[in-house]
Amino acid sequence: MKAFTRAGASKAAITEVPTLCPYCGVGCALSYGADANGVIQYAEGRDGASNARRLCVKGRYGFDYAAHPQRLTRPLIRRDPAYPKGPLSTFSRADSSGPRKPGGIVDYAEVMPHFREASWEEALDRVADGLGRIRSRHGADALAGFGSAKGSNEEAYLFQKFIRSVLGTNNVDHCTRLCHASSVYALIEGIGSGAVTNVVRDIENAEVAVIAGCNPTANHPVAASFMKQAAAAGTELLAVNVRRPGIAPYCRQYCQIRPGSDVAFYNAVMRVIIHEGLHDRDFIKRRTEGFEALAAAVESYTPETASEMTGVPAEEIIAFARRLGQARSAMFFWGMGISQHVFGTDNARCLIALALLTGNIGRPGTGLHPLRGQNNVQGASDAGLIPMYYPGYQSVADPDVQARFEALWGASLPANPGLTTAEITHAALDGDIRGLYCMGENPFLSDPDINRVREALASLDFLVVQDLFITETAEFADVILPASAFMEKRGSFTNTDRRVQIGRPVREPPGEARQDWHILRDLAQRLGHDWDYADEAAIFDELVQAAPLYANLSHARLGMAGRWYPCPGPESEGERVLFGDTFPIGRGRFVPAQLGEAPDLPDADYPFVLNTGRQLEHWHTGVMTRRSRALDAIAPEARVEVHPDDASRLGIHDGAWTRLASRRGEVSVQARITRDVAVGTLFLPMHFREAAANLLTTPELDPYGKIPEFKICAVRLAPELPPSAPSPPAEASRAVD
Amino acid sequence: MSEVTLTIDGQSVTVPAGTTIWEAAAAAGIDIPVLCHDPRLEPVGVCRVCAVDIGERTLPAACVRRVEPGMVVHTDTAEITAHRRVLTELLLADQSATSRRETTTGDDALYALARKLEVGTIPWPDGSENTPRGHDTSSPVIAVDHQACILCDRCVRACDDIQHNDVITRTGKGHATRIAFDLDQPMGQSSCVSCGECVAVCPTGALTHRALPERPAHLEEVAS
Known part of the structure; x- marks a missing residue:
């Protein structure tokens, strides 16, 4: 017989802070349970509009990066012997493609000796001087800024304001350029708005949903749970992807197209819909223009022709078109498989045309939804962190707009649109960009063709990096400023659904690390601008003033639950479904597209097509997730996915070491044998620096969205002997239990 | 949607037809304990600690039983408390x-x-003593x-x-x-x-x- 004598629960010692998840664009609301020392013990889903208390592995377990011992606690200045600049660690050097050590984060023992600690006074003086000197010698357009979609709206707003009004150039961009820039271009061109027209969860009202070029179970896991839930309740999912997505088993149909053949597939689908009279004639007549040109453009894409181009049997293309054409409501979700191509804009144009053709915008259960990647990529773009637009997508080339912003900011502003992310690194190589302010981005790993980026970063006269850690990019910095992590700041974040929500601080920044907006304010003051804000809410108010898009929103009104924008009145929840009656440009525009060709195609020497992307447990360049003990324990290593037919032909078994080489670089990586990839194609996640996918990728850009081609590059694959680890921080020590 | 009026612990409650007793009680601010139920899940009624007295031969699980017009529900009688205590002791054993x-x-x-x-003391043997799970x-x-x-x-x-x-x-x-x-x-x-x-x-x-x-x-x- 036992006695039940348990004392009260120990939960009293835990404070739960309602905030958001710092990872993807789904924007899950959560609470962090923190102990008296501010150490986060667990994350619990809140009843947010986009997550209904659900979380995924990253949100649930990936929060400890902020408490990692590698956090920067004081400003750092590069020591004189560390010039001329170049990579500081063995890893980042050009000759380092040999065996790597595991772990995947910058080796501080190797890098730290090249920097010295400095006071904030000295570091900020050095930054103001470094940037100011380049401006006076080479002009403001020799400067550029990379902001971050991981920062808040307030930080994004101030960063672009700093680059534009203090430094005097429009060369300001962020990782949207590597993500959905092409989708946004096509959306603004086609319907006049770059954001989603409907929220993820409205899929429950859709009869059919197209899941195109995205892998939501890995990259938007909580959104995927609502898609699967809708599928269980009767919504029919139609997936199109070169690599089998995790949601495929829940789909009515999955079409595995050949890399780069999206336009052919969708043009053929549109041709079938038009030929079989399944298009929405009334919607086309009332709401669109350019239908005849579209119909003419798709006419040559018969199912048989498209079948040869895409590898999808003609009858499957016809079945897809009929199911979609007959649906009373359909939603269109897409991701990087659509956007990250040199013809990414054309791919997105096809999906927009398909939605217009079938009348599937503006009603419940219909709409266009490019699944935004970062937790605040929508907000950072809304706040003007892009070279061609002020906050609220107001063109920098419009003199009236420019005058309005000059009045608002009390500064004269440049009239010429600035350079985009990859254009900035190209320009650095050419000597046209000489100074770069990098806040929370890691272009060394995130931009295509690392060997090119390495040279570009080394060639800069002045680089200031503001981040949580010494990133690979920060190895090239003159000054490194220690910044605040998501769970150390207050600010608003706009998710993929256009919902603006408030993140709240759980812990203090470590040591002397500062709030990012304080750093920007102090730098602006040093450069002669009288910036002063009471708090984050005041910055948000100025953003609302600058961007009518955010009308009727304020920190107080956002409260615990947030609201969607556009928000038509102070009491409104905001709008879920947009464009029921008209588009911002009046009529929607059909923009026909023809099948293009990728710049780096296979040949006898490089016979495989390499696709790059993400996996569930990791986030982009791994700066956060590889410092999360749980996520690192679940997924410690990179794997290249190889089809079993290719693997057996080359004598590669599951887990075997292989050598992957493209025309630009090479990596060693272990193989995973899977039928998820098609014969002749490979997949490598982008997160792992020791097998950096971007050493292989090609730097060519989409002409409209300026997005790089991350999804197609030609590579060679060969078995390799296991690496003889030079310094063995024993592989065994990675085991968890 | 039609509505149903019932009495829970002497309180008159009107809810949409199809509501469960547990939901109706929650709407009236009456907390019926549950272990197997969560409002986000379809109820299965396996733990039985939400059992209530509706004047029937047995105590139905409030999480699954739908309300009926004129139903008289007691959630907190001595019999129910004894029932819940036994179940809890069995689970704790x-x-x-x-x-x-x-x-x-x-x-x-x-x-x-x-x-x-x-x-307090659990009057039941530990069923897993020799066969830990x-x-x-x-x-x-x-x-x-x-x-x-x-x-x-x-x-x-x-x-x-x-x-x-x-x-x-x-x-x-x-x-x-x-x-x-x-x-x-x-x-x-x-x-x-x-x-x-x-x-x-x-x-x-x-x-x-x-x-x-x-x-x-x-x-x-x-x-x-």
Whole structure:
């Protein structure tokens, strides 16, 4: 017989802070349970509009990066012997493609000796001087800024304001350029708005949903749970992807197209819909223009022709078109498989045309939804962190707009649109960009063709990096400023659904690390601008003033639950479904597209097509997730996915070491044998620096969205002997239990 | 939608037809204890601690029984309390000495119910004394303590019906019944994607967050 004598629960010692998840664009609301020392013990889903208390592995377990011992606690200045600049660690050097050590984060023992600690006074003086000197010698357009979609709206707003009004150039961009820039271009061109027209969860009202070029179970896991839930309740999912997505088993149909053949597939689908009279004639007549040109453009894409181009049997293309054409409501979700191509804009144009053709915008259960990647990529773009637009997508080339912003900011502003992310690194190589302010981005790993980026970063006269850690990019910095992590700041974040929500601080920044907006304010003051804000809410108010898009929103009104924008009145929840009656440009525009060709195609020497992307447990360049003990324990290593037919032909078994080489670089990586990839194609996640996918990728850009081609590059694959680890921080020590 | 008026603990309550007694009581501010039910899940009525008296021969589970016009419900009689206490004592009889949930998220619903019912000595033998149900520590993030599992099915429904990952199921018969992953794989080797929804809904120490794994020595580098 036992006695039940348990004392009260120990939960009293835990404070739960309602905030958001710092990872993807789904924007899950959560609470962090923190102990008296501010150490986060667990994350619990809140009843947010986009997550209904659900979380995924990253949100649930990936929060400890902020408490990692590698956090920067004081400003750092590069020591004189560390010039001329170049990579500081063995890893980042050009000759380092040999065996790597595991772990995947910058080796501080190797890098730290090249920097010295400095006071904030000295570091900020050095930054103001470094940037100011380049401006006076080479002009403001020799400067550029990379902001971050991981920062808040307030930080994004101030960063672009700093680059534009203090430094005097429009060369300001962020990782949207590597993500959905092409989708946004096509959306603004086609319907006049770059954001989603409907929220993820409205899929429950859709009869059919197209899941195109995205892998939501890995990259938007909580959104995927609502898609699967809708599928269980009767919504029919139609997936199109070169690599089998995790949601495929829940789909009515999955079409595995050949890399780069999206336009052919969708043009053929549109041709079938038009030929079989399944298009929405009334919607086309009332709401669109350019239908005849579209119909003419798709006419040559018969199912048989498209079948040869895409590898999808003609009858499957016809079945897809009929199911979609007959649906009373359909939603269109897409991701990087659509956007990250040199013809990414054309791919997105096809999906927009398909939605217009079938009348599937503006009603419940219909709409266009490019699944935004970062937790605040929508907000950072809304706040003007892009070279061609002020906050609220107001063109920098419009003199009236420019005058309005000059009045608002009390500064004269440049009239010429600035350079985009990859254009900035190209320009650095050419000597046209000489100074770069990098806040929370890691272009060394995130931009295509690392060997090119390495040279570009080394060639800069002045680089200031503001981040949580010494990133690979920060190895090239003159000054490194220690910044605040998501769970150390207050600010608003706009998710993929256009919902603006408030993140709240759980812990203090470590040591002397500062709030990012304080750093920007102090730098602006040093450069002669009288910036002063009471708090984050005041910055948000100025953003609302600058961007009518955010009308009727304020920190107080956002409260615990947030609201969607556009928000038509102070009491409104905001709008879920947009464009029921008209588009911002009046009529929607059909923009026909023809099948293009990728710049780096296979040949006898490089016979495989390499696709790059993400996996569930990791986030982009791994700066956060590889410092999360749980996520690192679940997924410690990179794997290249190889089809079993290719693997057996080359004598590669599951887990075997292989050598992957493209025309630009090479990596060693272990193989995973899977039928998820098609014969002749490979997949490598982008997160792992020791097998950096971007050493292989090609730097060519989409002409409209300026997005790089991350999804197609030609590579060679060969078995390799296991690496003889030079310094063995024993592989065994990675085991968890 | 038609409405139904009933009486719960002497209080007249009007709710839409199809509402369960548990939901109707919750709407009226009356808290009926539950272990196997969570408002986000379809009720299954397996733990029986939400049993109420509606004047029938047996005590129906409030989480599944729909309201009926004129129904008179008592949620808190001496008979019901005795019923709940016995059930709670039976569930506690083969629990581990401590609940990991009490020391992690601190929200063990079984222990909280036992405290509320002022359970003292448990008059039942520990059925698992000679056949402990075991642990599964193969997942880096989720600890499975089969001994603390009360087979409430919340994790199964959360995995299937909320996250739609379809990983968790039941296996075994009788006393040997326990939850399982895929075709009874260790959790860490199953198709589990570690979303933690099962931990979030578990009412006991059966599924809890593990302490974060130790940082490998080569990552323990301190800045500057």
